[in-house]
Amino acid sequence: MKQIKPGHSGVLAFALLGLFIAAVPLYGEDDDTRLELEEIVVTGTPVSDSVMELPRNVTVITSFDIEQAPSKNIIDLLAREANVNLRSLFGHDKSAGIDIRGMGDTYGSNVVVMVDGFRINSPDMAGFDLSSIPLETVERIEIVRGSGSVLYGDGAVGGVVNIITKNASAGSKINIEATYGSYNSLSSSVTVRRQKERASFVADAGYSSSDGYRDNGFLVRKDASVKFGYELTDFTSISFLLAPHKDSYGLPGPVSREDAGSREKRVLTVRPDDSGDNTDVKIIAGMETFLGDTVLLQAHGGYRFRDDYYVMGYTPLLPREDQTDHVSEGTYTVGAKLSAEYEFLMQLQELLGGIEFSATEYKRTELSKNDRKSSSIKGLGLFAMNRLHFTEEMSWNLGYRFSLYGGTHRVDQYKSVEEVWENGEPFDRLWSNHSFDTGLVYDISRSVSFFTSFATSFRTPNVDEFALSGSGLHPQTGTHIEAGSRVRIGDTAELALTGFLIRILDEIYYGEDPDTGLPTNRNYENPTNRIGVEADLKFYPFDSFYVWGNYTFLDARFENRWTFVPLVPQHKASFGIEWQVAQPVILSVTGTYVGSRFDGNDENNDLYMSLGPYTVIDAKLTYVKEPLKLFLSANNLLDELYSTAAYGEQYYPMPVRNFYGGVELAF
Numbered sequence: 189m190k191q192i193k194p195g196h197s198g199v200l201a202f203a204l205l206g207l208f209i210a211a212v213p214l215y216g217e218d219d220d221t222r223l224e225l226e227e228i229v230v231t232g233t234p235v236s237d238s239v240m241e242l243p244r245n246v247t248v249i250t251s252f253d254i255e256q257a258p259s260k261n262i263i264d265l266l267a268r269e270a271n272v273n274l275r276s277l278f279g280h281d282k283s284a285g286i287d288i289r290g291m292g293d294t295y296g297s298n299v300v301v302m303v304d305g306f307r308i309n310s311p312d313m314a315g316f317d318l319s320s321i322p323l324e325t326v327e328r329i330e331i332v333r334g335s336g337s338v339l340y341g342d343g344a345v346g347g348v349v350n351i352i353t354k355n356a357s358a359g360s361k362i363n364i365e366a367t368y369g370s371y372n373s374l375s376s377s378v379t380v381r382r383q384k385e386r387a388s389f390v391a392d393a394g395y396s397s398s399d400g401y402r403d404n405g406f407l408v409r410k411d412a413s414v415k416f417g418y419e420l421t422d423f424t425s426i427s428f429l430l431a432p433h434k435d436s437y438g439l440p441g442p443v444s445r446e447d448a449g450s451r452e453k454r455v456l457t458v459r460p461d462d463s464g465d466n467t468d469v470k471i472i473a474g475m476e477t478f479l480g481d482t483v484l485l486q487a488h489g490g491y492r493f494r495d496d497y498y499v500m501g502y503t504p505l506l507p508r509e510d511q512t513d514h515v516s517e518g519t520y521t522v523g524a525k526l527s528a529e530y531e532f533l534m535q536l537q538e539l540l541g542g543i544e545f546s547a548t549e550y551k552r553t554e555l556s557k558n559d560r561k562s563s564s565i566k567g568l569g570l571f572a573m574n575r576l577h578f579t580e581e582m583s584w585n586l587g588y589r590f591s592l593y594g595g596t597h598r599v600d601q602y603k604s605v606e607e608v609w610e611n612g613e614p615f616d617r618l619w620s621n622h623s624f625d626t627g628l629v630y631d632i633s634r635s636v637s638f639f640t641s642f643a644t645s646f647r648t649p650n651v652d653e654f655a656l657s658g659s660g661l662h663p664q665t666g667t668h669i670e671a672g673s674r675v676r677i678g679d680t681a682e683l684a685l686t687g688f689l690i691r692i693l694d695e696i697y698y699g700e701d702p703d704t705g706l707p708t709n710r711n712y713e714n715p716t717n718r719i720g721v722e723a724d725l726k727f728y729p730f731d732s733f734y735v736w737g738n739y740t741f742l743d744a745r746f747e748n749r750w751t752f753v754p755l756v757p758q759h760k761a762s763f764g765i766e767w768q769v770a771q772p773v774i775l776s777v778t779g780t781y782v783g784s785r786f787d788g789n790d791e792n793n794d795l796y797m798s799l800g801p802y803t804v805i806d807a808k809l810t811y812v813k814e815p816l817k818l819f820l821s822a823n824n825l826l827d828e829l830y831s832t833a834a835y836g837e838q839y840y841p842m843p844v845r846n847f848y849g850g851v852e853l854a855f
Contacts, residue, residue: 242332243585243627243641245270245672245686245722249329251354256766256776258806258821260848262318262326266349268762268780269331270722270738275755276832277840279401281319282437288333288347289690290718290744290756293788294697297650298345300336304353304429306472306490309343310517311548311565313652317494320433320468322411324365324377325392327354333722334688335643335668337623338587341544341569345645345666345692353415353429356381356388362855369821369848373398377411386419401843403457404438424477433468439500442838445797448831454841464498482529489522501556513554521546535577544569550651558602560609563651565595573625581632587625591646593663594618597654617654619663621646627670635678640671649696653709656698661710666692672722682726690718691747699791715747732768737761751793752786755833757801759783772813779805788835796837802830817852 239246247269259265261281267274275295276284287295296315301308309316329351336344363379375396382389394411413431420426440457447453472490479485494517499508523544530537550563573587598614627641645666653661672686694711720742727735740760744753752758764778781803787796808821827845834840 240631240637240674240676241583241629243629243639244670245333245684245688247331247333247724249331251327254323254326254329256774256808256810257764258776258778258808258823259323260821260823261323262321262329262351265323266329266331268764268778270724270762271333271720271740271742271760272331272347273757273760273782274832276842278405278407278438278440279841279843280398280405280407282317282407282435285315285318286349287756288331288349289688289720290742290753291346292744292753292756295346297343297647297696300340300344300348301351302340302348303351303470304427304472305474305488306470306492307340307521307546308470308492310494311519311550311563311651312515312517312552313650314515317466317468319407319409319435320411320431320470321351321353322377322392322394324363324379324394325353325411325413325431326351328352333686334641334670334690335623335625335645335666337643337645338571338573338589338625341571341589341591342567342593342621343647345647345690353413354379354381354390355415355417356383356390358383363852365850365852367848367850370846371399371401371843373848375850388415388417390415400438400440401846402438402440402455402841404440404460404462405457406438406463407435408437409433409435424475427472427474429470429472431470431472433470434466436463436465438463439498442835442840445834445837445839448834448839448841449829451829451844454829454839459500459502461502462498462500464496466497467493467495469493484527485524486527487522487524489520491518491520493518511555513552513556515550515552517548517550519546519548532576533578535579537577538575539572540574541572542570544571552651552655555602558604559655560600560602561651561655562598562600563595563654565593565651567594568592582628582630585625585627585629585641589623591621591623592619593621593648595648595651595654597651599655617648619648621648621663621665635676636673638671638673641668643668643670645692647696649709653696653698656707657709661696662694664692664694664696664711666690680728682724684722684724686722688718688720688722692716692718712746714749716745716753717747718742718744718753720744734766735764737763746791749792751791754786754788754790755799757783757785772811774810774812776808776810777805778807779803782832787837788833796834799831799834799839802828804828804830815854817854818850819852820847820849822847 239248257265263281263284263286266272266286271289273287275287285296288299291298296313301316303321331347331349333347336348340348361381366376368374377394380391392413397408400406411433415429417425417427439459439462441459443454470492474488476484476486496515497512499512523542525540525542527540546567548565552561569589569591571589576584595617596614599612601610603610623644623646625643627639629637629639631637645668646663648663649661668690670686670688675683693715695716697712698709720740722740724738725736742758744756745751760782762780767775769775783801784798786793786798790796803826805825806823807825808819811818824843824845831839831841
């Protein structure tokens, strides 16, 4: 891979940004738009805002975007956005995730995912499991790139993904959907929505199964959810969500680099008996009430239970139950936010303050390693953010968070001869963390805005990192600088360009200890730097035709030695076309190019072959004539052989060209 010197990459990024900002005032003004800059970001800001008012690069994926996309799940949908990279082990959304702004192999602990205001990140390396959220239940998704530590706390380093599930609309509605496709993949779902007077109700039930692209790559999933809302008074409402999920999955493992390049051998597995069963239940409740005309109190609470049984490295020499590992997790969170508007400097100002408390009980029993890890974790966060409007055109955000982390951890050893567990010595960790966030937004005109921000972030080690680490492992901290501009050209087009710099101190990673030579989790001695540019274009040349595209340049390196962070591409680009061919027919085409990346075990960039670049194009044809919708989708049209992850030249191949089609009825 050709290397760009760090100084040159930074100059290039911000030179491009400067050219863009210089060109901005040439565009005219328009009050109306059909595009994203008028979308409301509900969860990521002190009060409801248009994207135009935020000092961050934000993407809103609407319900219409979801409906037209060829994507079959949330992971695929997110991976087409700027500086959001797919990481998949088995070609589906189980054991898969998204990396925002080049966090590398620890993306699961450096990106926060929220569902209806409830955090779903696990305390271990598993991160977040987006396969537990069916795409058909999602109303919209917000991607807020960069540090979100003030509002979201620990781990909001690369970005935050806010997922908002569907609410009921007036009257009653029933949706029935069924699909079938390659690899004997089938799915079905039923959704019932009802709203009457002050009450609303949404219920979903779904089932899906697939043999998978790989041998032993099967995935069987059962989902259900019930969402209830009620307006107690004109000023007070409550909500409740129950979402159980259960899946069974195969674990085919990796293949060699040579086999990954063979159409016949890349589907094979040497682990035909490795598999797992997972249960994931989320319960979320909320209340909001207006305490006067300009003061809103919001309270929320949630509980998540995860129970995962799996076998890795099966041997017929032992009974299956004697080699089944088990993870159990129970997490509850409670919190409250108070937002208010007040007048100052003859302008309406906005203030947000809040408190959050969370507690997790975690246990991981690995009979394959004869150990058991237990953790009890508690966290407390206090935060405040103020938006000060100097004029109608200029606003300034200032936020601060204070967080406390307390954890008790223990590693027990199993004595196979005596058949007893020997408890390890518990150890405690207690840390306090501070984060700051300030940003300026200047509306050059009603169609053009410029923003810049400075923020800090933090991340504490997860329970897996504690279990295999030295005594000196401690939280990482980061500083984030961001600047950009957004342009709205009437109701025809949007342009956005963002440049950013992230510098992380004491970044947590898994690698060889220089003193002992053994693998361990520790903090990097040198900082890591990520410098990049994100560009977005959305274009409506006419009502029946929509074009979008984005490009990311990202230079992610270890400071001083200046090698690249593994599994992070320097270049990524995506495009999409939606064309209403005839009144009831819509054709959607999306494509994504991802540049080469270094192997996940190659920090020095000289040990293994790099993962090659790839281009994936998907297409979907939809016919809608109420109450009927028919659709046919083709994924990986170019039949590309590619992998999104490899470790020590052990590759995890992705599916070749595949198809699926379906029918939906809406009453």
